[in-house]
Amino acid sequence: MSSIVSGLRALLPTRADYRGVRTSWRADLLAGLTVGIVALPLALAFGVSSGVGAEAGLVTAIVAGLVAAVFGGSNVQVSGPTGAMVVVLAPIVMLHGVGAVAVVSLMAGVLVLAAGVLRLGRAVSYIPWPVIEGFTAGIGIIIFLQQVPAALGVQASGHSSNAVVATWQVITEASWPAAFLPLAAVIGIALIMVLLGRITPSVPASFVAILVVSVIAVLAGSPLATIGTLPNSLPAPSLPALDPGMLVSLAGPAFAVAALAAIESLLSARVAATLADTGQVNADRELFGQGLASIASGIFGGMPATGAIARTAVNVRSGARTRLAAVIHALALLLVVLVAAPVVGAIPLAALSGVLMMTAARMVSPSTIGRVLRSSRSSVAVFSITLFVTVAFDLVIAVGIGLAVAAFFALRTLSRMSDATREELPGVAEPGDERIALFTVHGSLFFGAADRLVEQIADEPDVSVVVLRLADVQIIDATGAHALAELVGALERRGITVLIKGVRPEHQALLEQLGVISALRHPNHLFSELPPAISHARDHARRAAAAS
Known part of the structure; x- marks a missing residue:
């Protein structure tokens, strides 16, 4: 009994989490504000792209970001809505409706929390590198394709759940030359982000790009579709309707979301640990914290959350050393909701699509793919199969198939050595x-x-x-x-x-x-x-x- 109690106690916050705040609070404050600026357009874009709306993306970044910062197992992890989660949630919204997302968030959160309690945090270390890279590149391709409807001004509803097929349908349905206007906004976002990235890498390029394009659209009286009205406060917490039939039908999607949340969060935390000396990552506590974060997000009407690799990297490179930075990031986004909701509502949807397209393009790294292709034939096969299954079918299934193929090649190599x-x-x-x-x-x-x-x-x-x-x-x-x-x-x-x-x-x-x-x-x-x-x-x- 005492071992169980001590094990559960190891998953809870302690004073040691904030031991360095006295000396690092200025750096943490600056890093939190910086990553908050970076996270704002991404939270809006991921909410819109998943089909649950910009408000849900902001709620997730605030609520889940705060809970994961306090209860997670990394000192510098930044959590919230991510592109990989959007890939899973978009088909769920299409099949079960927007209301199912909060239920899935609760169910997946419970599963991830249970994985932390059961000490399954080290399982991610068994995922081979080619599987991770194929999975990441596939997600990047899907995110990019999912933004094509908004980039061409076409309604996303009524199309295939497969991103490749849906993209072809959108291109054939686009109304030309009207589609040139949202496409110009996307191209403008891309150009600004690329130029700022080369000239001043420390400036949050996505935020500046959206600001410039939005101001131009408003001043020119552009007919571009915008985010629309956003509430100036967080929604009241409440449990979503839990119908037994819905719980059964959502069991599969909830498991897929939980698996993705666990994998992405642990990978992100592991990457963060290599960027700077910010303390060890407690993998089991990270799962526990991410599970609580998704549960809290679902209660507030948000979506499932995971650790975000890009935002976590920005946090570390901006000087973050303790959890205070991730907490500040969440509070900064809350301030945006309370003060600037009408301004945020004027952002064109095409501008958000441009940000996500650039984010997706960076996920498909040519240098990384080149390293994979120059490695062994088995690694190339594992990478290619994982990438193909991710894009063509399902990303969680892709991880399973990638692991199976990698295991086959590993066993074949081991047997040849015997x-x-x-x-x-x-x-x-x-x-x-x-x-x-x-x-x-x-x-x-x-x-x-x-x-x-x-x-x-x-x-x-x-x-x-x-x-x-x-x-x-x-x-x-x-x-x-x-x-x-x-x-x-x-x-x-x-x-x-x-x-x-x-x-x-x-x-x-x-x-x-x-x-x-x-x-x-x-x-x-x-x-x-x-x-x-x-x-x-x-x-x-x-x-x-x-x-x-």
């Missing part, structure tokens, strides 16, 4: 040595290599004794032990004596349980040293020769 080689007997040769086969088994004796190793050993003709050296075997699983037991039994039935030398202590119990030891003709045929085993083998060979 072999059994016949060696010369040590010492001076004696008559009858030709009837003794000494095999050294290298690598791993597991389900991917067991049959091939058994075939190598079993095919030796004209021998009366087989000595198996297992000291170099690193891994033995149940399949390998079972195959070894069958090999020993088959050789013994053919009249061939089997001696085993060098069983590791960690393998002893498994070999005994699966019958390898009992398959030997005599318990004394198990040796810890090679010379006694060879001497015993020569005795058997001499007796076999005499009998023949």
Whole structure:
């Protein structure tokens, strides 16, 4: 009981979280304001793009950003709505309506919170690099394609849930030359962001670009569609309607959202830890905090949240050292809602699409893709398959398939490193040595290599004794032990004596349980040293020769 209590206590905030605030509060304050400016257009854009509206994006950035900052496992992680989450939420809104998003946020939050309590935080370390890069590039492509309707002034409703198909439908339905106006706004956003990024990288380019394009649109009396009226306060917290039938139908989407939230948040926290010395990341606490953040967001009518890699990187590079920076970021966005909601409502939707298109383009990094393509063929295959499945089908399924393909190649490589080689007997040769086969088994004796190793050993003709050296075997699983037991039994039935030398202590119990030891003709045929085993083998060979 005490261990459970101490484990839960490790997931909760402590005074140590703010130990450095006395010396870093100025840097944290500046970093929080900077990342708040960067987060504003992204929160609006992700809310609009997901189909739940700009208000939900702001609510998520404020509520979830604050809760995750306090309860999360990273000192500098910035959380809120993200592009990857938009990719998952857009089909949910299309199939189940806007009201389902808050329910999904609650359900997914509970799942992520439970994953933290169950200590599953380190699971993300098992995701291979090519899977992560294929997943990220695929998300970038989907986000870019999802912005095409707003960029061409076409209503997004009524199109396919597949981004590629929907993009083609939008292009064929676009009304030209009316589509040139929103397209010009998108191009203007892109040009400003690229130029500012090269001239003054420290300036929040997306914020400046949206400000410039919005002012021009207002002064010119442009007919561009805008965000519209936004409330000047946060909505009152309330639980969404939880219909049992809806909970069942949303179970699959909620699991997909939870998996994505966990993966993206842990990856973002891990990236943040490499950018600066800001303390260790508690992966389990990060899941716990992100789960609470999504639950709180759903209660306030927001959407599921995750750690945001781009905003977290801005936070760290702006000098953030403690959680205060992420808290300030959330409070700065709240101030925008309270003071500047009418101004924000005048932002053209095409301008938000331009920001997301640029964000998406940066997710598809040519240099990273080049590094993948220059690596091994298996990595290229894993990356390509993950990317294709992400764009063509579903990003959570893509991670599963990518992991399966990566595991296949890893097991194939591991099995190729496993072999059994016949060696010369040590010492001076004696008559009858030709009837003794000494095999050294290298690598791993597991389900991917067991049959091939058994075939190598079993095919030796004209021998009366087989000595198996297992000291170099690193891994033995149940399949390998079972195959070894069958090999020993088959050789013994053919009249061939089997001696085993060098069983590791960690393998002893498994070999005994699966019958390898009992398959030997005599318990004394198990040796810890090679010379006694060879001497015993020569005795058997001499007796076999005499009998023949």
